[in-house]
Amino acid sequence: MPADALKAAQGVDKNRQWTRLMELAEIGAIPGGGVNRQSLSTEDRQARALLVKWALARGFEPSVDDFGNLYVRRAGLNPDAPPILTGSHLDSQPSGGRFDGAYGVMAALEVLEALSDAGVETEHPVDLVVWTNEEGSRFAPGAMGSMVFTGVASPQLWLDVMDDEGIALSQALAETLEAMPELPRRSFGFPVHAYIEAHIEQGPILEAEQLPIGVVTSIQGARWFTVTVEGETAHAGTTPLKLRKDALQEALAAIQALNAFMNDPEDVLRFTVGRLDLEPNSHNSVSALCRFTIDLRHPDPAVLRAKGDAIETICAKAMRACAVQVTQNLGLPCVAFPEAIVDTVQASAQALGLGHKRMPSGAFHDASFLAQHCPSGMVFVPCAKGVSHNVAEYATPEDVAGGTRVLTASIVALSGAGIF
Amino acid sequence: MPADALKAAQGVDKNRQWTRLMELAEIGAIPGGGVNRQSLSTEDRQARALLVKWALARGFEPSVDDFGNLYVRRAGLNPDAPPILTGSHLDSQPSGGRFDGAYGVMAALEVLEALSDAGVETEHPVDLVVWTNEEGSRFAPGAMGSMVFTGVASPQLWLDVMDDEGIALSQALAETLEAMPELPRRSFGFPVHAYIEAHIEQGPILEAEQLPIGVVTSIQGARWFTVTVEGETAHAGTTPLKLRKDALQEALAAIQALNAFMNDPEDVLRFTVGRLDLEPNSHNSVSALCRFTIDLRHPDPAVLRAKGDAIETICAKAMRACAVQVTQNLGLPCVAFPEAIVDTVQASAQALGLGHKRMPSGAFHDASFLAQHCPSGMVFVPCAKGVSHNVAEYATPEDVAGGTRVLTASIVALSGAGIF
Structure with missing residues (x-):
């Protein structure tokens, strides 16, 4: 584990990340502490705008692709090197929680800030990514953004899909893109050095075993x-x-x-x-x-x-x-993450003194599709009673900070690694 | 088994009974060979009228009580002796069959005619009975008529019960009684020498064991x-x-x-x-x-x-x-029929050379309540695949005639018996 990796992880600010998670959760807030922020809705647009505001305030570079996947770059030492991608999604289930997806995006933003705060420069650029429509509750199926990015599906495939109110995905997507007119456009499927996604476990194992970190080996x-x-x-x-x-x-x-x-x-x-x-x-x-x-x-x-x-x-x-x-x-199909990524995540947790276990992911994620495009992996943090897709979804400030520290260290390590 | 009992049983006319069962089934006929003749409906009134017509044509004496229970008397040698009661119900489920209830009533009419045709006189009068609303599908619960007759329930108890169209039982009952203005009125709960009800089994046992007669020992x-x-x-x-x-x-x-x-x-x-x-x-x-x-x-x-x-x-x-x-x-509660009745039914089947078995009734019947008023019993005949409450309900002409022969012989035997 390079010294820079641990140094960058120390830059993670637990309170800043938690405050942002809670501020984000106000967009589409519903009774019981949950959120209703379905894909390409007004709330989804508000969340994207807030993220772009935070990114610009730190001098990071937002961009977007034609399917609404949103990126925020922290430049690397080598501008021609393919980026390391990290993120998740901002959309929620209609009666969803504050952490599913949102945590992975806020963790990614915290990585960029931690790198800057710690004064750590990486060879590769680090790009935060927000995948469009992971949940699939308003427009089915889910994981559309990552499927389009990776070429698993054509961007035209779902344009005519309707929501319950008869609004076509094409219209909701156009309105979302029009709300971010100033952003440069990226192409689909650009080369990616590695993809790592932080996520709540959505299962009870880490909590039951009192381990703060899940080193995800595969998606079953x-x-x-x-x-x-x-x-x-x-x-x-x-x-x-x-x-x-x-x-x-x-x-x-x-x-x-x-x-x-x-x-x-x-x-x-x-x-x-x-x-x-x-x-x-x-x-x-x-x-x-x-x-x-x-x-x-x-x-x-x-x-x-x-x-x-x-x-x-x-x-x-x-x-x-x-x-x-x-x-x-x-x-x-089963998705197995490359050993080099899994080992890097595990070594990061180890170096940071965080208890961990290797485990498969029980649920599907955007990483299922990214894994077909570039070396990919995931970091899990515990969530209360394993509850997810529910307003009662909860993870502690300490645990989400721990996951982001592992994510930060892993990204720095992967940027320096010549393994790919 | 008295000789008169067998003689009377020979008077049962298989074709006459079958023809009447089929004529009755035309009232409320529905596709698939079933009937919709719910309690106190126009169709129920038509069925009662047809029965009264048949009864009068043979010189039998119809009467009715205030709850619409309909009686048809064939006089006995001793006019002061309490009658032997036999019958069942004419109402059906909304998508019912041609035999449930209707068979017991047609069997009772056939008993009266067989006695007359065979020239057999009984000490006790024999009264056919049609119990009002056994099914309970239009006005819940079922078996109202037998519960009122036996004093298990007051005749006022259900007068305000409504059908799905908002018609009260009191109104449907009044219209039914008005349709039979010429009939003398009977009281509830008059003394009864014995009650025997013929019915399709509504289960698969007799058919599976190829036995034409079920000697019913009890209602479970x-x-x-x-x-x-x-x-x-x-x-x-x-x-x-x-x-x-x-x-x-x-x-x-x-x-x-x-x-x-x-x-x-x-x-x-x-x-x-x-x-x-x-x-x-x-x-x-x-x-x-x-x-x-x-x-x-x-x-x-x-x-x-x-x-x-x-x-x-x-x-x-x-x-x-x-x-x-x-x-x-x-x-x-469990209802056990008296051994004397059960033995008489069994002896009748035996004497008539009809294969039989003693068995409990799996379903409820009006006999469940009559058993609390007088010595009671039942005769079962097989029905195809045990199907009932269904348009596919079926029993063969031979089997329904066999059941009626056992019923006839049992009634004659019970009339002569000094067992009660």
């Missing part, structure tokens, strides 16, 4: 399935067990068999039955139909493939008198 | 429960198993434990989970709440009490991290 892959068990309805009072084709009871048998098969002593695999619907769903009727969902996730693509592919057979075996159908609705 | 009691499991929602991607409070998974564990506890090698106990609702019921969320229902039935009150009382403890034991609450919503 996911497969979503729907299982439909077809039986026959019958009178609850008159029909003996042996003559029933009870869709609920046979679905339960299937879920129990899947519980056993998905059992992971290391508790890394995620197997969730989150939805279950019955027909006729009546107190005194045997169920004719039971439809339930499976959300399966794992960081290792081989495990994800093997476990997911076995679901149909296991369900079929669990049937006694009913028929079963299994369909896959969604498949998201 | 029922207890309804709601079980509420409270956990905590969490992100399906980020939350390890050991930190979850998954309401669905713990509800499943409770249901599995209940399945084991309710297991009955004789398959008499009925344990059904028919409703299950989740919150938030979302693909990628661990369930915060799972609410499910239990429909528990058994003919033996001691078993019903013991099994039902244990539910709360079993559910509580099955919890790992969630909380559980169990509440009882309904309790209907």
